[in-house]
Amino acid sequence: MSMHSDITTSMAVERPCDPLSLPALTLAYLGDTVYDLYVRTALAETLRLPMRALHLEAAKHVCAAGQAAAYRRIADTLSEEEQAAFRRGRNAHSGTVPKHADVRDYRVATGLEALLGHLYLLGRDARIGELMHLALSPINDLEKEPER
Numbered sequence: 001m002s003m004h005s006d007i008t009t010s011m012a013v014e015r016p017c018d019p020l021s022l023p024a025l026t027l028a029y030l031g032d033t034v035y036d037l038y039v040r041t042a043l044a045e046t047l048r049l050p051m052r053a054l055h056l057e058a059a060k061h062v063c064a065a066g067q068a069a070a071y072r073r074i075a076d077t078l079s080e081e082e083q084a085a086f087r088r089g090r091n092a093h094s095g096t097v098p099k100h101a102d103v104r105d106y107r108v109a110t111g112l113e114a115l116l117g118h119l120y121l122l123g124r125d126a127r128i129g130e131l132m133h134l135a136l137s138p139i140n141d142l143e144k145e146p147e148r
Contacts, residue, residue: 019085019118024092024110027085031116035070036062038132042139061139064101067109070135077134082115089114 019027039061043054060066071086078086090111097106112135119128133140 017121019121022117022121024088024114025094027115027117027121028089028092028110028113029117030120031089031113031118034116034120034128035067035113035132038128038136039139042136046139061136064098064105064109067112068105071108071112073137074131074134077131078115082119085118086111086115089117 036058039058040054043049043057043061047054047057049057061070088111090107092110092114094110097103101109116128116131119125119131
């Protein structure tokens, strides 16, 4: 069993909260952590690099532009409910945008994070795994480096 599939098993805990009862930015807050965990796991599973290099590689994927690109890879696979969760996050206004981020990418990234937070609270870990496998295809397609 890969580390990637272990994530969904370890995340299978009771989550009694209705995602529709929470603000979209709270969902994005949770989804950001889910996304980051998948990126770090995929990189650790695939690349054998020093910590600093792993961190720099992860930063390419967890920034607004990286998350917007990931969203584009999954957009056509989303259900109506998932699209609604994404739009809810995308349309939420945080008041600030990081200075190095394009505002459109930042909003799409927030939408993706809200979608992941929504699915996480519903306990749909298998669906998160499916979406993240597609979203992170550039990492998944890397040839695994041998253990050092």
